[in-house]
Amino acid sequence: MQRVALAYEIKHSRRRLIDAIVTEVDRGRQPSPMLGALARLDFPLVITTNYDQLFERALRDAGKQPRVSVYRPSDDPTTDFEDESAQSPVLYKLHGDIAQRESLVVTDEDYIQFVLRMNDKDPYDPIPLSLKHYLKRWTTLFIGYSLLDYNLRLLFMTLRWRVDPARVPETYSVDLRPDELIVDVWQSQRRYVTFVADDVWSFVPALYEAVRNEELSP
Incomplete structure (x- = not known):
């Protein structure tokens, strides 16, 4: 996908690439039932690589006041927050936000820059200090x-x-069909992750019911 985005940017322009992304991911869309369910659960800290603002909307629909930190490709300090809570969760958007067009990490070159920026010292590291801590x-x-x-x-x-x-x-990683090699290395050998062989549309309702002791409404 990153290579396709880079080819599109070279052939057309960065502006047209971002315009296409904004049109595709956000305009006219509403949070899915699964996003709504996750928003009603009491996660104090959420990390996303999505560009849209659907999860923020879902959190507000759930009566919460999210605080958002968006990746900055420039040398500006990274926005950091403290005192994460269920009612005022912090949402870290590591690959940017469509409202800040310059922030989007889309092409191969964007990803390379993001990785290079991870060597920056706080407060310029794109991964905020509190996020690394938690x-x-x-x-x-x-x-x-x-x-x-x-x-x-x-x-x-x-x-x-x-x-x-x-x-x-x-x-834990919810993945209906995780790659066998990744499972062998990351779960069996190094024990970094425990894979949950399930899809989002069945896992999230089950999680919601277990945590809130009520069924997720259709």
């Missing part, structure tokens, strides 16, 4: 991601780098 201490649940994604694995390894394996918190 990811080393809190259980992590991946929903809607595939660990086949090289960029996601790189981010995960960077955040857990040099952490004592005995102190690494539990991490």
